[in-house]
Amino acid sequence: MRPAPPLRPSSVSRVLIRRHVPSSHRHVSQQAARSVAELLQWRPAQKADDVVVHGFVRSVRSMKTHRFVSLGDGSSLAPLQALVESKHAEAEGLTVGAAVRLTGSWVASPGAGQSHELHVGKVEVLGPSDAKTFPIQKKYQTPEYLRTMPHLRPRTPVNAVLLRLRSEAIASLTQFFAGRSFTQTHPPIITSSDCEGAGEVFTVTPANNTPDAVDNGSSQEPFFRSKKYLTVSTQLHLEALAQAVGNVWTLSPVFRAERSDTSRHLSEFYMLEAEMSFVDHLGPVMDLAEDMLRSLSTSLANSATVQDLLFRSRNSGSDLAPADEVKRRWEGLARQDWPRITYSDAVALLLQRADRFTHKPIWGAGLQSEHEKYLAEHIGGGEKPVFVTHYPRDIKAFYMRETQPAAPDVPGATVDCFDLLVPEFCEIAGGSMREHRLDHLLDVMRRQRIQKSPSSEGGADPDKPSVNGLEWYVDLRRWGCPPHGGFGLGFDRLLSYLAGVQTVRDMVSFPRWYGRCDC
Amino acid sequence: MRPAPPLRPSSVSRVLIRRHVPSSHRHVSQQAARSVAELLQWRPAQKADDVVVHGFVRSVRSMKTHRFVSLGDGSSLAPLQALVESKHAEAEGLTVGAAVRLTGSWVASPGAGQSHELHVGKVEVLGPSDAKTFPIQKKYQTPEYLRTMPHLRPRTPVNAVLLRLRSEAIASLTQFFAGRSFTQTHPPIITSSDCEGAGEVFTVTPANNTPDAVDNGSSQEPFFRSKKYLTVSTQLHLEALAQAVGNVWTLSPVFRAERSDTSRHLSEFYMLEAEMSFVDHLGPVMDLAEDMLRSLSTSLANSATVQDLLFRSRNSGSDLAPADEVKRRWEGLARQDWPRITYSDAVALLLQRADRFTHKPIWGAGLQSEHEKYLAEHIGGGEKPVFVTHYPRDIKAFYMRETQPAAPDVPGATVDCFDLLVPEFCEIAGGSMREHRLDHLLDVMRRQRIQKSPSSEGGADPDKPSVNGLEWYVDLRRWGCPPHGGFGLGFDRLLSYLAGVQTVRDMVSFPRWYGRCDC
Secondary structure, X not given: OOOOOOOOOOOOOOHHHHOOOOHXXXXXXXXXXXXXXXXXXXXXXXXXXXXXXXXXXEEEEEOOOEEEEEEEOOOOOOOEEEEEEOOOOOHHHOOOOOEEEEEEEEEXXXXXXXXXXXXXXXXXXXXXXXXXXXXXXXXXXXXHHHHOOOOOHHHOHHHHHHHHHHHHHHHHHHHHHHHOOOEEOOOOOEXXXXXXXXXXXXXXXXXXXXXXXXXXXXXXOOOOOOOOEEOOOOHHHHHHHHHHHOOEEEEEEEEOOOOOOOOOOOOEEEEEEEEEEOOOOHHHHHHHHHHHHHHHHHHHOOOHHHHHHHHOOOOOOOOOOOHHHHHHHHHHHHOOOOOEEEHHXXXXXXXXXXXXXXXXXXXXXXXXXXXXXXXXXXXXXXOOOEEEEOOEHHHOOOOEOEOOOOOOOOOOOEEOEEEEEEOOOEEEEEEEEEOOOHHHHHHHHHHOOOOOOOOOOOOOOOOOOOOOOOHHHHHOOOEOOOOEEEEEEEHHHHHHHHHOOOOHHHOOOOOEEOOEEOO | OOOOOOOOOOOOOOHHHHOOOOHHXXXXXXXXXXXHHHHHHOOOOOOEEEEXXXXXXXXXXXXXXXXXXXXXXXXXXXXXXXXXXXXXXXXXXXXXXXXXXXXEEEEEOOOOOOOEEEEEEEEEEEEOEOXXXXXXXXXXXXXXXXXXXXOOHHHOHHHHHHHHHHHHHHHHHHHHHHHOOXXXXXXXXXXXXXXXXXXXXXXXXXXXXXXXXXXXXXXXXXXXXXXXXXXXOOXXXXXXXXXXXXXXXXXXXXXXXXXXOOOOOOOEEEEEEEXXXXXXXXXXXXXXXXXXXXXXXXXXXXXXXXXXXXXXXXXXXXXXXXXXXXXXXXXXXXXXXXXXXXXXXXXXXXXXOHHHOOOOOOOOOOOOHHHHHHHHXXXXXXXXXXXXXXXXXXXXXXXXXXXXXXXXXXXXXXXXXEEEEEOOOEEEXXXXXXXXXXXXXXXXXXXXXXXXXXXXXXXXXXXXXXXXXXXXXXXXXXXXXXXXXXXXXXXXXXXXXXXXXXXXXXXXXXXXXXXXXXX
């Protein structure tokens, strides 16, 4: 390295940065580029010159004098048509997959496929592409094949629509909760609870190949004092935050080490969780979930993205559910007054149709997916989502509040909880009132043997029985814990439902599940 | 469990759920509660009856006939004053920390501290509190002490303000990016790259205590095929997504297993990362970072939350930086035209003041924190953030694009990158142009020995040299990779700066760092 020369600092200004920009790059900002979506909506009466667009070549048709280039930039399902003279010096670079900037005139098109097209004067190939080896083809490619290359898959037009849907849904939900003065929070990802040893958690340890460890040959102190896990749900931490600022929500990654191979499960997914403080019963919690999804549906239904989903041609080379089915889903969420039925009533209803089912409905057991499907199809008229409430206590989580007084005519104790079922997909959300009374919570934990883990600290104090790393959660009940409740919603599963994607693996850009974690 | 009785399903309706609601709870929804913040702004000319508010008792002063209760609900730093007759049956339950619902009249207050106060008719203690053991006190408590109980710490008034600041900042940024048609994305958390073996990563493995493993006594297949890590940055994945939908951003948790104990570092924190596609040089990337922060500052500066931060009394029992200092930070971000200076010019400037520094500034070495501090204080006038650009290639990451043509008068190769420095805190963001050309990228990776890891797959194909699990990242350059660049910003650090919080550990509700991961 040479020693520093005696530089004279120039005056400190924006100009400095320009010094290093090669002059050949400077023309770029002269004319702002327009998105393909923007251009497709633009139908000027007269031709417009000096129009700049950038994007990726989706296909090329070579005619005698011209090449017809389909250009996409992810902003719309439909491509833009550009005409380039075959003799153009750069025409050879317009290969499938190439990243290009085109400048030309936007003129009415004589063709039937589009109202306008770009007559290109200037071609700049910014990122060349070897079309022969480019793995993304315009022809139909199976989802399984596309899943082998998650880093390239988003370049297919349908996957770009899915990315936009996610983005617009996040923005819409953020606005919904802000409008209701819910505080958006960032609960922790690395946590101390192993979810009661259910085994479906990932553990977190620092990589051992630090330079220090190698140099010293010594084994290091554990990074954290005890075993740590990736969160399976942010609910417990949200409850702590709700006792500080009232209603809270989060959209957070959560993790499950499930060794299962289904279209509904991933090892890593986003969960939307909300917690309401100072609510006495389940009604307002269900109202919130219902209002939220209705707001999402009505705010996005007319967006270009959802219109792309609803009015795509049948042969858009995708595996999405039929457009009319997807349309029904959006309309279902927009409807008022979703039915609410108790688990006990649902079981009674299912028993009346017991001959239809492989598994007999039994009060006290979980609902089988054939049961949920029946309820989702028939109670909501195949359209509206359905709340099923008040499940038996013994099949639900320890933190759920027991229904009191117990409903008459019900064979056992229930809890104040709900599952939200939609047609086809069944459960997309679940929620409950949380047990907010210290003695009741400790009773349940004792019954469910959550107490007295030997590894847990704090067991010596008889007033603070050991509760397997959940001492802090119990603590919340010691001082000022109002009645509260909330819900969690699988965000990727909801998006799959609304997009008509058949498996959540195709809704997530880089899906992780048992055996698979590419890139 | 008793067998299911022959229930007759009731008509499916909203009414069902009401059946289980004890009548004693029904009164609640009759009068909607107002937040403390809302009430403090409300100055009716005449007294208003039947006002309902819920919250937590912060303090109680007992006088002869009345108790003066300070009530907070997280919506404002200032509490509401409520007067309860000492002889009220429930008055005894109004202990510090208790969660209560108060109903009464909102009347002009004779006291100096508030314009109005609540004359309470009805007291409901919804979550009692044993004030003697409640660890949160109104008197000053050190940050170190509060950090030992992260589940309770958010209940202090200042911590509630910090939670609201985070929420409002997320909403504001979401709106900013939506307004510019950036797609918000969810890049993966579990990734394949170990960050070039730097050792500061966490590994992810499933807990081994699954019932299956125990039952079979067998060692299971590894959950994923190879070693997996928690992401340290989403940039590489964002680049893939930017090639599909153009400009993208994310606010995502990232992880560093740094065994360091500083006020600036956490093992888990949120990073805001943005990637711009089809940009040829660094200017627009810096413009984006600058515009984003200016928009954040101007959109929030007049919010109740920021006003709480700026106009809090000096003895609010917090360790925040002085309010006038915090005010200067907000104003600094709102200013136009932040200075931009090259690293080389910065080093020359520092050399002129070399006697001030413990470490002599040397071209080719990183800037020491005393150097950054000097630049942040002097170039931005102690107010505006400062971009330092074009650092030496050899001290920067492999993916950064080399500056071409090289600037004259500069002793070695540089890259198109920037650090964004603010007074006091120094670096809060960093960005660069990414090397988008395949051959150039492979050259750098070869030079930095990122290639030819024996553990990597795909090494057999001479056209696809092994690049240590980054084959997919190299692949992005094979087909249609336009010039692009982006930046990352430590979100929690930014919030600390804007709140005046001295250590990022007090900005995050459940902070994790070397040796510490409570709750």
